[in-house]
Amino acid sequence: MRRLEILDGMRGYFLVFMLLNHLAFAGGYLLVKVNHAELGFVQDAQGFVFLSGLLVGMVHARRMERKGFGDAAGKIWKRAGELYLYAMGCLALVLAAASLEPALLAYWQPWLGDLTPADGAMVGAAASLAYQPTYMDILPQYIVYLLAAPPLVWLCVHGRWASVAIGSAVLWLAVQLGVHLPVAEGVNAVLGTAGEGVRLRAAFNVLAWQIVFMGGLILGVLTATKRVEWQRVFTPERTGLVRLAVALLVFFLVWRVGFSFGLWPEAMAERFQAYEVRPEFSLVFLANFVALGWAVAWLLIAGPRSADARIRRAADLVGRPFQLPFLRLIGRHSLQVYAFHVPLAYAVMALDSHYGPFGETTKTLIAVTGVALLALPALAREADWRSLPGAGAPARADK
Template identity: 40%
Template sequence: MTLSHLILQGGLWLTEVHFRQVMFVESAQGFVFLSGLMIGIVQGRRLLRKGEASMRASIRSRMIELWLWTIGLVFTALLARDLLPGGVEAWHNWLATARLDDPVRVFAILTLMFQPTFMDILPMYILFMAAAPMVLRWVMAGRWMLAVGAAALVWTACQLGVMQIFSIPLDQLLETGDKQGLRMAFDPMGWQLPFMAGVILGGLWVSGQIKWENLLGPRTRDLALVAGLFMLFFAPLRIATAHGLMPDAMLKVFAPFEQRSNFGPVYLLNFAAAAFLFAWLAIGGATAPQAWIRALSQGMRWFFTRPALCLLGRHSLHVYAWHVVLVYALRYIDASHSGGGVLVNTTLGLYVLALLWLPPLWRERARVPAAAPVAPPLIGPLPPQDARIEPSSRSR
């Protein structure tokens, strides 16, 4: 995600080393899905062991924490814009230009309806977490199909533009002197789908209703092959749209289905295929008859269990907030010095990536070494205390 957010005059070749160049899948989809998966696992387990009240209290506390981080980042950025020389010029496209004391803009910020560039995922996360308790209740009661159907229905309404009934007048109501009102890079009605998919899968996992050996084992090898074929089909289309190579007649048909802001059908199909293929290779690939697939699976497991990456993961909220600070600082430095050459831009980009480890290292500086916790198995359910919540105990 940080690679995607490094904006420098003259460009940066590091941003091209990203899978989004060959598929309609970006870091944001993975971030949203994994966030939902963790909510499903952690809060689903809490629901089973401590009850619904404990789960709701935990989610509410997390929502408040995320809200504080979000508005803290926004107001800090606006203060820097107004106080630093050249700040308005450097960040006017990212932060707009309305004064910090404008009551309409302040209201939009506090209600998370004005989301500056690169600060638009946490507000979605907060909104999705508000709906997570109801979804987890359905899943634990064995009504996961209702949860899937509700998420699919909301996504469908988004594709039909239903949200514009509310968003257009709201945008006009919140508009200030810089001609910006409602500002969101993502339509939450569309982007809730990968998050809720993660919540549902996480809940099914902890309640023992899903067996990974059936979903990501030899029985689904052909499905993994189909997912790979989908990726191969869309790869040339992604390259063509990125470089203006698609014929106009074809682009007119293709473009309405390739809307990133509302997580359109093209992005949905690509993410579903990429996510399943990735998971199958990492888990089912370990028992594949082909030696090269087993080697690839082993390599993926080795890479994603490196201590340096796990360190970032343990402090993901703080790393996310810090990455926003870094990319804004990089933008200001670049704008203040009229840009640099390839060597300067590459050095700045690598320096920003290296600095991502500062918050995790700082937070763990006084950590007492302890035995590493036993990781849950990749195949099989997590061990809950109860298999599921029965209808008669939902209120407990």
């Protein structure tokens, strides 16, 4: 399988589990527990953001080398504009539905917060991306990263990737130490002048989570410009770092199981949770993500060349899901599929609130149907519309 195909499969994998995690049923449901996040602290959003950065680096580094900064920057910034339209489309669809059926506001209040169709100030804050309803938060941060990406890609293309990496690490560390808090207070003070309750609302601190996207972007540029050869970095003989990665994953697995069954004393739990702040992508999440990323990359690249049959089987087992045509299909159109999943999750919450609570079988059927529906925007983008009477040329899947 080609490299981009397996990356599409990975993005599709993360999209499926994001949807499963975002479906809200009264009392929860069992299918969501069949999830890698139950075994540690690596979640789907992290992989999705990283792969997005990786592909930006891979695709636009080559374009920047061939056609210059202006052409690549124009493509990236155009993409940011398209994503803003997707974000506004999700927002408009949810608010329009709430305007037509007021009961939906009550169902969605935990996700919308103080946002209502009648509150112009709050709608304006949401349109500015300052106030982000639940699940409408990945696209805004991705827009910010795309706006910043062109000069960073240029620096990496011209050999200054270490400066980009250092800047990203310092920015992440600044968030961990709270340097951003006075800035957030100032922004909230300004937003508050627009109306009561208007404030910043986001599930992801864009200044902390950038380390995931920028890490992917740097590796993507290094790959595209052939400054790194992954077959040499990951070899069957070099097992020291992968052993360390597995040890870290086992260590955090023990913590995860302990939290699931309430095994840790309160003092220990409080100490651990100080480093487990998801919105700020704190140390626990960063360490887990790097460890799992290294282990999976080693298995996929070095594993098939290993003399140990057990490692070859493990590599095949890990890589097989990413070869599924369904996952590759939705992964090729990941951002459109992500935008589609937002109103889908809101629809399921309304369905459960109005007609539920459902039994476990019904919840599972709804969830599986939701996953299948993720193919709709991907199929629509790949459809050959020329077969329809009076239709023009089909939209290209890579645009």
